[in-house]
Amino acid sequence: MFLVGLTGGIASGKSSVLQVFQQLGCAVIDVDVIARHVVQPGYPAHQRIVEAFGPEILLENGDINRKALGDLVFKQPDRRHLLNTITHPEIQKEMMRETVKYFLRGYRYVILDIPLLFETKKLLKYLKHTVVVYCDRDTQLARLMRRNSLSREDAEARINAQLPLKDKVHLAGHVLDNSGEWSLTKRQTVLLYAELERSLEYLPLRLGILAGLACVISLLHLLARCLMAHAPA
Template sequence: MFLVGLSGGIASGKSSVVQVFRDLGCAVIEVDAIAHEVVKPGYPAYHHIVQAFGHEILLENGEINHQALGSIIFHYSEKLKLLNAITHPEIHKEMLKQGIMKYLVQRYRYVIWDITLLFETKAMLRFLKHTVVVYCDPQTQLSRLMQRNGLSREEAEERIAARLPFEEKRQLAWHILDNSGEWEVTRPQTLHLHSQLEDSLDFLPLRLRLFTTFVGLIYLFSQHLLF
């Protein structure tokens, strides 16, 4: 089994691409959903965030107000680094618990990590065999974002500027899915990528390491019985 990081810019159509992989029966771990889960009351990250950012970011029910927290980290980059330092270790733990071991046992060829800020944080790139970016041209992105979120041109441009430019993501990614045009063009690209990943032999090294470890344990056990 190997890991594939899937990302994209805001309003690029990443969610639609992820749904295609799900429909194909692929294993998908939504890292963004896990990131929201680990900051709920009762999780270690929750207490650290409250200590770092204050009770002003809490809703009346005690949960974190993501809009208030997002406003802080949007305007202060050092606050974003602090939040990442708190949450990333907990996210990694939950990813292992919720999916990776399960999919390994079920012998999936690959697992997709759906990560919005994959290339911005770079924290998880070292775990990945392949990286994918869902791309669309800047004008299409701006138009989609304005229409989808009801934003003015200035507001949309500000949100896009807060993320890593698409061109930089294109340089970092192994695979590019161009969603600038009609969905009828994007979907076949996604199906083709799935075929490439399924045919890849990148899953073999991990299976060989596991097999070698298993054989080694059997040998040690047999030696112990003999002596």
Template sequence: MFLVGLSGGIASGKSTVVAVLRELGCAVIDADVIAREVVQPHFKAYRQIVRYFGTEILLENGEINREALANIIFSHPEKRQLLNSITHPEIQKEMLKQILKHFVLGCRYVILDIPLLFETNRLTKFMKYTVLVYCDPPTQLSRLRKRNGLSQAEAEARIASQLPLDEKRKLATHVIDNSGEWESTRRQVLSLHAHLEASLDFLWARLAAGTVVVGLGGLVYLLLQHFIS
């Protein structure tokens, strides 16, 4: 099994691409979903967030008000870094659990949907391929304003908090251009899926895992022989 990192930019249409991949039966681990899970009440990350950001970011039911927290971190880079330092370790632990589950199930490859894959840059070394969902800057700005009801200044500030898509494009091994019609995007996803399915890279991972298992088995056998004799 090998890992494929999928990323994009805010309002670039990554969720559209993920939906097609799921339709095709691909195993997708969504970092955003995990991020929402690890900040639920009674989790370690939740307690740390409330400690550093205060109870004013909480809803009446005690859960974190994601919109209020987003408004804080998008306008204060140092607070965004603090939040990432709290949540990222917990997110990565859960992602590792899910990767191991898919490995045991015999998946050829797993898509890791990570919005800030290229910003953090720590996880890219574990990916066999990286995929960027791209759209041109004017389209991105227009989609974000329409989707979130933001002013131009607010939308531009949120986009500026991430690495520009044109920079990410240089770092990705595959690019899906989502600037145009949905059918065009779908054709690109189908082509990517066919490429990944045809790859034999998963065999190397299986071979490596098999070697480790055999090695451990041999070690256990030698230890048993030692104690028996």
């Protein structure tokens, strides 16, 4: 198995690209879904967030008010860093569990949707491929304002909280340009899928595990013969 890191920027179209990979049958781990899961009431991250940011960021049912929390952290780097130190370890543990599940089910690769892949750099060393979903800044800004009903100032604050997409392009192994028509982006995604499907990069780990199992089996057989040889007649 090998790992593919998919990233982009807010309103760049990453979620739509991820959906295409899912429709094609890829094993996909959506970090946004995990991030919402680990901050639910009853989980350690939920309690720590409330302690750090106060009960005013809660909804009436006790869930985290994501919009209220977002308004707090996007304009304050120190508080955004604090939130990340609370949530990222829990997210990474859940990602590892999901990855192991896919491995045991025989998948050759897993696509990890990681919004802050190049900002944190923590998972880069584990990835065989990195993919960025790109769009130009004007398009990104317009999409975000329209999608989230934000003012230009608020939208720019959210975009500025992330590494610029033009910088991520230079760091990624693959770029999917989503600045234009969606049909063009979808075609790029399908072509990348075909490339990943042809890859044999999953073989070293799989062969290594098979070799390890063969060694264990051989040792068990040897142990069994030794025990039988020394057993009383």
